[in-house]
Structures are given as structure tokens and as C-alpha cells.
Amino acid sequence: MNTINPREIIEALIFSSDGAIATKEILKIVPEISEMDVESTVNELNRIYDESGRSFMITKASGGYMFVSKETYAPYIKALVPPLKLSGASLEVLAVIAYKGPCSKQDIDMVRGVDSSSSLKTLVHHELVDVIAGRPLKYTTSKKFLEVFGLNSLSELPDLDQFEEVFGKA
């Protein structure tokens, strides 16, 4: 392999990035290609992986791309990497922060009607939530949150109103 193909440069960049790499980061390093090219290159790479039966693929997350293992292999990987299990309370706190954040612990407690300290600690520990310094401290969802839930941005979350409509007339 003597010539360097932009496709493989993009692959190498996504491969060696810790977490998702932003598209604009890729474009900075490989300036001869366009944003559209990045997307079609990723599709091409995923096709190559599929055809050769690879256990991983590239997925879109947090305004960029990252490598993830295919679902089939999750049971084996779980024996190696501790899986993430979020309690109902932690998911609720995450939802409040995702929809109403940045917000303080008091704001979260108010919405849930109960103290959220331990869930908040868990979420900060798992780096799903970032802390904004100040008085009071405020919480906001992190880049890892987007990666974990496969979102490009918070705007991809379904509208809260939607839930009210569907479940409001129970």
C-alpha cells in the first residue's frame, strides 16, 4: 500500500479518536474533501466491514462519527467491559437535565418531587453529565451522553409535548 487513500485516512482518524470525532475535525485534517464526502466515505467503509463480516461499524454520534461494536457481540463484550445500567431514577434525572438543562439540583428535585443526590452523583461519575461551576452548580448533558444515546444533538430528542399527548389521555 503505497498511495494513501482519503478513505483510509478518515477511517484511521475515526479509529484512533477517543469517543466521537466531529466532522469538522476530520475536514480540518483532510481539507480536500467535503462534508458530503465524509458521509459517503463512512457508508462505503461500513459496506466494506459488512461484506468482510467485521464485528464493528462506524456510527453517527455527537455531530461526528465513532466506531462501535455490532449488537451481536454485546454478550461477549459484556464479559469484558462493565455494561452501563441506569436505574429508573438516574434515567429520570438524565431526562430532566436533557430537556430542562442546564439546571441546578434544586430544579431537578422540584420536577421529580424527590431528592436526586445519589442519581446525580452516579451520572457525574459515568460522565453522562457535566457540572457547570457557579452558585448553585448547574448540570448539563455531556458529549458522552450524546454518544451513549446515539444522538447528534439534544434537538434530536423527541418533544416533551409528544409524551404529554400520547400519555396525557390515558
Add this chain to the structure above:
Amino acid sequence: MNTINPREIIEALIFSSDGAIATKEILKIVPEISEMDVESTVNELNRIYDESGRSFMITKASGGYMFVSKETYAPYIKALVPPLKLSGASLEVLAVIAYKGPCSKQDIDMVRGVDSSSSLKTLVHHELVDVIAGRPLKYTTSKKFLEVFGLNSLSELPDLDQFEEVFGKA
């Protein structure tokens, strides 16, 4: 892809492991194969990557296996890692050590009026500062410090009197 091939399970395990994964770790999760099998599987995977022109490969490292990108792509990957800019606090600690050193952490804290623990750790980690054994430990600037700041020796540091002209109160 309906059947799960042990080859791809091994690939998925190496893929998702933080750092190198030990052979015995792989054997624990895929007990139906032998140690020899792991090695030949890895060779097989590397041949597949080579043939399809992939930018990465599996390498044997410290008693296990890990993914690395091929050297050809190193310049691009290096461009991905932003160079470290020293923080204001780290620069202050460096300044104190450069002018007062060798000095203890207490001396540095005294001059700065704040705790310097984390900056000191960063500076030692990046080898900008050498530690002199003793009680208390003393710190002195390193050879790398001179390189980073473009100095031949500490005597090239400007006299602080001169510096008053530039930064002193008008």
C-alpha cells in the same frame, strides 16, 4: 450475518478492550478455542485487514493484543491530538521554579498565594520540572523546560529589574 464466528468474537473483544487484552482473558470468554488458535486468528484478521486496505491492524503488546493504526497514518492522527497549551497556573509555577528553584512546594504556594499541587503534577508529568529527592521534595526546571521556552540556560532568563520596565505599574 447469522452465525457468530469465533474469529469475529475475538476481533470484537480486542476492539472493545481498553489497552491490550491478555490471551487468557480471551480464552475465558471463548473457551472453545486454544491459545494457538488465538494467535492464528489474529494473523488471519490482520491478513483480512491488509487485503482490504484497512488503516489499522492488531499488534501483540505486553502479553496481549491490541488494535493500532498503521504507521502511514501517524501524521494524520498526530494532527488530531491538539498540542497542550500550558495553563496560566502551570506557567506561574514554572516561573517561580525558574527564578527561585530549586524550591519546595511550600515555597511555590507561598509565592503564588494558592495551592499548586495539580499544576506541579502536570509539570512533572510533562517533564518540564525535575524532582530532587529529600524532605521536603524540591523542584527545579528541566532540560525540556529550556527546549520548550527556547532557552540555552537559565541564565538567559531576563533580569526581573528589566522586566519591571515592561510590566511594572506606570
Add this chain to the structure above:
Amino acid sequence: MSSVYVSSEFILRLPRFEGPLDLLLYLIEKNRFSIEELELCPIIDQYMEYINAVRRLNIELAAEFLDMASYLLWLKSSSLISINSREDTYEGINPATELKEMLATYRGIKMAALSLNERLLLFRDRFPKGKSQVVEKKIIKTDVMAILKAIASIKERTKRYVLQVRKDKFNVREVMGKINSMLMKRKKLTLFEIAETKSKPEIIAIFLAALELSKASIVRLLQKSINGNIYLVKRLETEEKIQV
């Protein structure tokens, strides 16, 4: 369905409630009511039964559940009064309005939480690539100006003259001149009085200057005890000599 018998067994079969709002929502939905019907007695009564049963079982209950219980009791009594007197309490404002809004918001969040959980979850269905290549960050090259600016920022913050000027500033000749001019005003000085910065290089320079002045018979050096102050005393008869 005015009331249900809440047995210990029933409690243990219930889902875990995240808080009082969660429990209220459960009861509202179980009774096929809407949030608007919060004040209805079956809901409030069942809430009380639940709380009492849990307390009988010595299961730890968050204080918020009890706060809600007393609020609901108040709500129940005030709505009974308003029905009986055919008059709305608080001049037409429904006392439960705020709680109903909280319940509606909470229900939205609870559903949002469930929908988050249904998304493809990293570290559950998929796993990210592990960290394998550690590329050490290179430090940006910089220059002495950065050091000088750092010193300026320490000074700015501490409002102190933080770093002493360097050794070569103390020229013995200059210090001799300084001592001499000080002796114009006073006959006797201690070495320490002369020092401005009290730094080691300055003390050494002063000591050397004092020895020089003594050698030239301009001052006498006196020390009362071994570790006592060293005094410089002007020799009057040689005053003219120095001024030359």
C-alpha cells in the same frame, strides 16, 4: 372502588416508586382517572394506605412521601369543605392546581426517561472502541515572555513583590554608599536595618560592605553577644574622609 385493601404482599408486588409523584401517577392511572381528578378520595385514600402499609413493614420511606401525605390530607379536607359549602376555596383558585401541573410535568419526564432507555444504548447493545493508542500530547513551544507574564499575574493577584531581584543586583560598592548616606542621619545602625529585602544575597553584600567600611576606619563594628545584633557605629573623626 372507593378503597383497596393494601396488604404487605401487595406492597411487595408493587413497582418501586421513584417518589411521591410517581406513586400518585400510578394510583391515578390504576383507577383510570385523569390528573384533573387528583382530589378524588380513592386516590388520596390509597396513597395513605400505601404509606401506612409501608411504614408498618418498616421499609425506609423518603421524607418526601410523608410531606406529600400531609399535603394530600389537607387537600382532601379543603375539597370536602368546598363541596359542602359549594364555594371554591381561595377565591376560585383550585388548591391542587400546582400539584396537577407538577404531576403533568413529571409524567412527561418519566416518559422521556423511558424513551431514552429504549434508544440503542452504548455499553449495553453496542460498545465503543477501547482506548488503545495513547498519543502523548506535545507541549506547545513558547517563550520567555510567557514566564514574564506569569510573574506579572502572580503580582497582580497577590499585590506583593513576589520574586526578589537576582543576586548580581547587590554591588558591595553601592551598598557602602548606601550605608554611608544612612550614617549621615544616624550614628548607629544594625546590619538588619540596612537590608531592604532581607534576602541572603543582600545580607552578604551588606556584611561585606560593613567589613570594607570598618577596614577603612569609617565605622566600628560592635556586637554585644555572639548571636546578637551587629551594630555599625560612625567614627566621627573620619567624617570628612568619606565625604571626599
